[in-house]
Amino acid sequence: MMTKEFRTLAMLAVAGLAVLSACTQKATEVTLQVQTKYGILEGFEQDGVKKFLGVPFAQAPVGDLRWKAPQPVQPWEGIREAKAFGDDPMQPNVFGDMNFRGSGRSEDCLYLNIWTTASTTADALPVLIYFNGGGLMAGSGSEPRYDGSSIAKEGVIGVTANYREGVFGFFAHPELTAASDYKGSGNFGFLDQVAAIQWVKENIAAFGGDPKRINIVGESAGSFSVSLLMCSPLSKNLIAGALLSSGAEVLPYEPATQAAADSAGAALLANAGIASLSDAMALNADSLQKILPPRGMANVVLDGYFMSESADAVFEKGEQAQVPLLAGWNSLEGHPAQALQGQAPTLQNFKNAMKARFGDMTDEIFAAYGIAADEDVLSQKGLDLASDLFTGFPTWKVCDYHAKSGLPVYRYHYMHPRPQVSAKMGDKVGALAGGVREKTAEEKKAEAQQPAIAPGAVHSADIEYAMGTLDTNEYYDWQDEDYAISKLFLSYYANFCKTGNPNGEGLPQWTAITKENLDAAPVMKIDVESAEVASPEKENAYRTLEKFYRSKK
Secondary structure, eight states: OOOHHHHHHHHHHHHHHHHHHHHHSOOOBOOSEEEOSSOEEEOEEETTEEEEEEEEOSOOOOGGGTTSOOOOOOOOSSEEEOBSOOOEEOOOOSSTTOOOOSSOEESOOOEEEEEEOOSBGGGOEEEEEEEOOSTTTSOOTTOGGGOSHHHHHTTOEEEEEOOOOHHHHSOOOHHHHHHSTTSOOSOHHHHHHHHHHHHHHHHGGGGTEEEEEEEEEEETHHHHHHHHHTTOTTTTTSOSEEEEESOOSOTTOOOEEHHHHHHHHHHHHHHTTOOOHHHHHHSOHHHHHHHSOSTTOOSOEEOSSSOSSOHHHHHHTTOSOOSOEEEEEETBSSOTHHHHTTSOOOHHHHHHHHHHHHGGGHHHHHHHTTOOSHHHHTSHHHHHHHHIIIIIHHHHHHHHHHHHTTOOEEEEEEOOOOOOBOGGGOSEEEOTTSSEEEOOHHHHHHHHHSOOOOOOOBTTTTHHHHTTOGGGOTTBOOOHHHHHHHHHHHHHHHHHHHHSOOOOTTSOOOOOBOGGGGGGOEEEEESTTOEEEEOHHHHHHHHHHHHHHHHTO
16 A cells, blocks of 8 residues: 555655656747647737737638627638738727728628747746727727737737627627527627637747736726626636726626617617518628617627626626736716716706716715815816716726725726827817817817816826837827836736736835725826825715615616
8 A cells, every 4th residue: 555655755756757847848939930729820020029910810700600609710721921910890980080000891800919029938928918999889909009019028928809899799689699509699799809818828828928827908898898808707717817997897887688689689670671680691791880880789798608697796706707907097087078068167067967867866976076166076076076987987896896805906097198189280189099180160169168178188098108009199299208107007017917916126116905905995196206095085985976876776
C-alpha cells in the first residue's frame, strides 16, 4: 500500500515534471504571419506595432444566416491578408460625425482587429477588447478613436470587434424564435460580441497574448454591452476584467421578455407593410434598412440563452463575472437644458420640468443633490443630476452591486472638457461622436441669448484620452494638458489589464471600493489635477435616486 509520504513525493515529482515541461517548451516567434485555428493571417507592422486587421471571427451573417446566432468561421487555405479593415456594420447615418476606416458597410461585418507588440508567444500579454458605442444602432471597430496602437505600446494587446447593429442585430420575431436552437431571438448583436471573445480566447496566444487575461471594455452602448457580458452565462467565465465607460444595463433600464420582443418585431414588419418574415429575408440589406429604422429595438431580450434573467437579478445574487471592475462616466453626460427646453435655468423651472419624472419625490431628490438655489441649476450639482439620469446612475449601480459582492471596483469621474474645435474647422461645433458639425442658425442665435453651458466632459469625450488616440482626431486643438491626461488615463487602463489594479508608479493613488467603504466610496476625479475623493453626500444622492427607481418597479 502506498504510504501518505510516498503519495506526497509522487505528486511533487509529477508537478515538477509538468513545470519543467512547460518551461522547456519553445516559444514561437510572433511574426507578421500568424497561424490561427482557422488558417494563416498575414498582417503588417507600423511604428513598432504588428497589426492584423479585418480578421473574420464568424461566418458572414448573410442569406440564411441573417437573424441567426453567429456561426464559427470556416477554415481557409493558404495565407489570408489581414491588412485592411473589414466592412463596417450596416447602419444609417445616425451620428453623422462618426469616422470609419472600413471599406464600406454591409451585413458581412463580423471582423475584429488586433494590435500587438509581442515578440514571442511566451510574452503572454494581457488583452483588451473594445466594443464600440453608438446606441446599438451605429459605430464600428474601425473607428480611429478605438485604435489599439497606443494600448499595445503599453504592453496590452488591443482588439476591436464589430457586431451587428440596429435591425440586423436586435430584431426579434416569433418565427425566428421558433426556428432557433435555443428558442430565442433579438440578441444577435450581443451574441456576436460573445463570438468575438470566444475567438480571441481560442487564438490570441498565437499573437503573444494570454487567453486567461482577456479584459473587455465599451463606451455608451458598448458599456451597456459589457455589463451584460459580465452577466451572460456564455461570456462571464471568459474574461479576467471588465471596464465600463458611461452606461450599464441595470436599474432603471429593463430587459424585454421574449414574447414582448417577438410581438414588437411582428408589429414592426406589419407597420412597414412587409407581409411576412420571408419577405423581409428576401430584401437586400439597403432596402431592409430603409424600410425598418434602427430605433425602437429592445436593448436586451430574455431569450433563455444569452440572458435568462435581468442583469439586476444576476448582480443582486452575486453571480456575475468574479473579476475586478473599472468603471466611470463623464461630468457632462447630460444637461439641465435638456429638461428646461428653452426656459430660464431657475430652480423653480427646473423643478417644474422634473416633476413629470420624479413626482412627489422631486423635492427629496433635489435636496439630495444639493440643488437649492438658482445658481445650482447650471452648476456641477445640476449637471450631476442630468448626467445620472442618462448614464451615471446605472454605472454607479453596477459599481455598487459589484463591490457588495466582495469584488474590487475602481470608479472614476471624468471631468476634463475637450479643447476648442481647431480653427481650421471653421465655424463648427463638437458633435456627439467626437467629430464636428456645422452650427445651426438656432445655435448661433442662442450663443448670444442663453447663459453659457458649464464646462465639462460630454458623452464620449473620454474615449480618445483613455485609449491614447488624441492624434487620430484632427477636429480639436489638443494641448499639452490633454496629452498629459491621456497618458495618465491610458496608464490606468493598461495597469488594470495587466494586474486587475490601475495603480502604478508615479500615478495618483486610486483606492478600490469595497464593502467596507461603500458609504463614502473613493472616486478618482480625472482632470488636469487628478485626485481621489470620497463624497458621502454624493453616495446619498445615488441612494435617493435608487429609492425613486425602486418605487416605480
